[in-house]
Every structure is written in C-alpha cells, then in structure tokens.
Amino acid sequence: MQISRQQMLRAYRQMAMIRAFEERLHVENRTGEIAGFIHLYAGQEAIAVGVCENLTDRDHIISTHRGHGHAIAKGCDVTAMMLEIYGSRDGMCKGRSGSMHIADLDKGMLGANAIVGGGPPIAVGAAIASKVKKDGSVAVSFSGDGASNQGTVFEAMNMAVVLKVPKVFVFENNGYSEHTGASYGVGTEDPVKRIAGFGLPVWEADGTDFFSVHEAARQAIGHARDGNGPSAIYAEAMRYFGHFEGDPQLYRAKGEVDALRTGNDCLLNFRRRTTDGALLEAAELDGIDRETADTVDEAVSAAKAAPRPSPEAVLEDVYATY
C-alpha cells in the first residue's frame, strides 16, 4: 500500500529518534552516571516503527528488556524515558524502573519487561479486554529469538488461537540470545513454520526495511481488527551493540557490525529508497537527523539536572508501609 509523505517523514523521525537515543546512551553509559543494565535496540528500528506506525494510543504493546525502541515507536516521551534511565524522581516510572521496565499506560505501552517471555501472555490479556469491551483495539507483543523458546510464549500463542483474540506476536530475530546464537537456541530450522504450526498466520518481513515491516504489520493488525484473530510477524535484524552495555561480545565475529552498518542499515535503506525514488528530499531527512539529535541532547541535559528520588519514596505506591 502507498504510504503518504507525511507518514514517511514521521516514520523516519521515529527511527532516527531511536537511533539517536541509543547511540547517545552508548556514549553516556561510559560516564558511569547511569546505573543498572542497558540493552540497546540500534539496528532493529525498522521493526518497532514499522509495527507501531500501524497502531494508535488505544492499542497495547508489551516489550522486552530491549525496550527503548518499542517505547519510542509507541509514542512514549523521550525526555521522561531518559529521566527514568538516569533514575530521576521525575522519570517515567519515578526512578523505580530504569531502562528495563519503562512503561506508559496512557500510550498503551504495557512496559519493557525484564523477564524473558513475560510479555506475550500479558498481551493476550490485553487482547481479551479488547474483545470484551469491543473497542477495536489490538494487542502486540514483541519477543526475541531467545524469548521465542520460552514456554510462556508457546502457551500464549496457543491460547490466543484458542480464544481468537486480536493479538499480534512480533518475533524479532536479532541473531543472538545474550551470548548464544539463535541458530543454536532456536531448535527449528524454520521459525516461521514453527509459529505457523500453532495455527497463526505469519507475515514475514525484512527487519531492516521499514516498508516491508510496515506492510506486514498493516496486514496482521488489520486481520486482528477485522475480527479474524491472532497472527504473527517474523522479522530478522541484528543488534549493533552488545547484549547489554559492557558486553565484550566474544561470540561475535569481528567486523560483523561494521558490515551491517554500512551494508544493511535500516535508516540508510530507508533513505536510499525514499530519495532514489524521489519520494523525499535528502535535506528533509538531514533536518530530521539534526532535530532528533537535538531532542536527545536536551533529554540528556534534562536527565542530568533532574531531581533525584528521596529515600522515603521507596514506600510510595504500596498498600502497606512496613
């Protein structure tokens, strides 16, 4: 389907924002100011944005430990996210969550999730809510190749099929589950066939091509909205950074990422396709690159200056204070 100019610019902005956010965190993390674990999504932007550009605030998504990209794509505020990652009192989750649990219920973002495989069953529940309330919303879960081997994910796939709920399972194969290759941990030679075996229609997309993911998601989400039940999207795109920031990546061949960055980068692919086809001007995209860099820059400055939580806040939002 033809995507409007407006939509393309918006999609590029979202992808560029994620990239700028992640590249900057990679640098900032080395200052030692950021606590805890950081898992970066750079390289996979086309998947989060290709899917979420088909969703509205009413739709729900649930993410993973590698959640920044999904959160930004779903419309979460970049500054509030940055404040959360820095642990500020004014962060998106009051500094209690950090990178791994960022959530904004108003945006239909049910959270990053640090339990691998924790998300898909929860998204089935959000899809049940849609069915009961007849509000036309769709629930989407994102899961990695590693997560795709977790029992909870298999259960959720079967249950979604049994209940015929408006749910889309997005599987992102980025080649690795921590230090282990997907080719080892995912037993099947054909992950798409495995998903289809659960009774889910599967749309396969090129995870480095926004247009491919967007089209797959349009169909899968449309399928759910039309009352035809759950389905899946399968896409491959490698991550550019380590599993977590600080990962020495011994499992990875030297030069693998450089080759991806120059040869098959989703932002460059988008740029080439839209400018070669005279759909967008390079200057417009350059402008977006500058704007997103500025936004992230402001978010980091704000996060560094933001108020810290007070110790008493440990016992806020609990029902018993002992």
Next chain:
Amino acid sequence: MPTMTMRDALNEVLFNEMRRDPNVIVLGEDISGGAGGSSGTRDAAGGIFGVTKGLIHEFGEDRVIDTPISESSIVGAANGAALAGLRPVAEIMFADFVGVCFDQIYNQAAKFRYMFGGKARTPVVIRMSMGAGMNAGPQHSQTVYPMLTAVPGLKVAVPSTPADAKGLLTTAIRDDDPVVFLEHKALYARKGEVPEGDYAIPFGEAALVREGADATVVAIARMRGFAERALDTLAGDGITCDLIDPRTTSPLDDELIIESVANTGRLVIVDESPPRCSIAADIAGQVAQNGFHHLKAPIVQITAPHAPPPFARELERAYVPSPNRIEAEIRALVAGG
C-alpha cells in the same frame, strides 16, 4: 590459605566435583556461551557471572549444557536427570526467574523423595544469583530465599564468603536432596581466604563469626559483611556482639542462635528480604518461642521494606539495610538496657 574471589571459589568446586564424579553435569543459559555465534568462540560467557567459565573445555558439551531460555525445562530436566542417576547443577541466571520455574522446584524436586515413599533421590543443585547492589531493578534484585526456605523438601544455602561458598557448594553437589544455592551477586568479586583441597561444610551449621557480650547479631549473605562493618565501629565504643551467619536457611541452626541469645540477652537479625514471612521473622519466632526467657529487650529485625527492590541508586540504597543503619539499631538496642 590461598585468597580468591567467591566466583573463583565456586568455579573451583565445579571443576573439582566434575572431575571427582562423572555424573555431575552443569546446565543453564550461556553456561559456556558462544554456541551458534559468528566468531566460533566457545566459552564466550562461562555463565553470566563467569562461575562456569572453562568447564566446557575440560568436560565437553555432554556435561556442560547450554540451554535455550526455558527455565521450567532447565530445572525440570535437572530433576529428571537426577532421578535417572546424574548430579545436575542447574544455573538460573537471576534468582528472580524462579518465578518462571517454581513448579519444578516446589511441586517436583522438593517432593519426589517424600511422595515416592522415600525411594527417590533428587541430587539436584539449582544455583541462582540473588540480591540488590547492581541497580538491576525490581525483576533482577530480589533475595527469594524466604519463600524457598518455606518449602519442605528443599535445602537452601546462602554463602557470604568465598570459603563458605566453596564448602557449601561442595556439600550441595554431594547431597542427595535438592538444594537451592543462592549466590549474592554483590559478593562474586569479594575476596577471601579459601581452604585448599577437599572442603565441605555441613548444612544446618551456622558460623559464629565473632563473639561478644552485648547482643546476638544474625546476618545473612551480603548482610554479614555489612554487620561486620557495623560491629567494627561499635567495638571502638566498647559494644561487642556475637555475630552468627546461618549459612543455610534450610536447615536452619536455631540452636546456635538461641545458645548465643542465652548469653547476650538481645537479638538483632539483619536480612535483605522484605520483613513479612522472612527469615528474620522466622528466627524471631523461634527465639520468641524457645528462648523468650533469655531476652532482655524486644527482638530487632533489620530488613528491606515491604516493597520490590527499586532501580535508582538512591532508592536501592534506601531499600537495602546499610552498615550505618545496623550500627544505629544495635547501639539503640544496647543503650535501651
């Protein structure tokens, strides 16, 4: 005695026990790491905290098993392998993931021996990293031993030093019952003297770390070191305490604790878990029931609050009992007469 980190002490035990007994296997996620990776490097991780480093090279893929992310089946497979005659040591990266595999621990491993008329042996060890200290947030920082200690049929070890880690893991692997072995992640890099050669510490024997007159302090895992710091300061002001490290919460050495309270008359328990249905509450209950007449003052429990462990540095610091807080509470207790 050589000095080494807790990580290295644990690693040494795994090498020793795997050499000693061909039935010992290890399994878990990234236990060697690198399988299916593009560099072709095996042992790219050696376990997420490096405890199983190097095993793959000596013992090979049959006994050093990298698994998919499937905690229920990791523990379940360990259980089955144990019933069929092996001595599996399963690794669950973070103790919080016990939520994913609880059935295999709680309804399966813990009950085989009893349910099967005493005929089953389940020599399985489930190692997990636990605790706060890395700002890893609500799903990666919990201590979990209270709920595991509550399960009949499980043994639960909570080492606080490299030496205890060596002695307790050796016992755990040789034990014929399921053992949950909790390694505090803030202690992996901590160094200490470790006895050479074969070294096993019996379960259910607490360590009397220090002797003193004014109070009995019981401290678990990371809290032992915090209590020692507090007691160092207090010693300068003439306050001395017995310091007891239970080392295993199941079985628990309540005898040594009550014996000590009989001498000191005061009890302080330091526990990183939330306060209710905790080990602190359990020890307090035991002493109230069996040593009430020894007590000169109410029992003091120093615990985390009844909340999940939060992420931000300030919040995590406020959550975990600190040496300062331990010192202040002991001081107040002793001053109270």
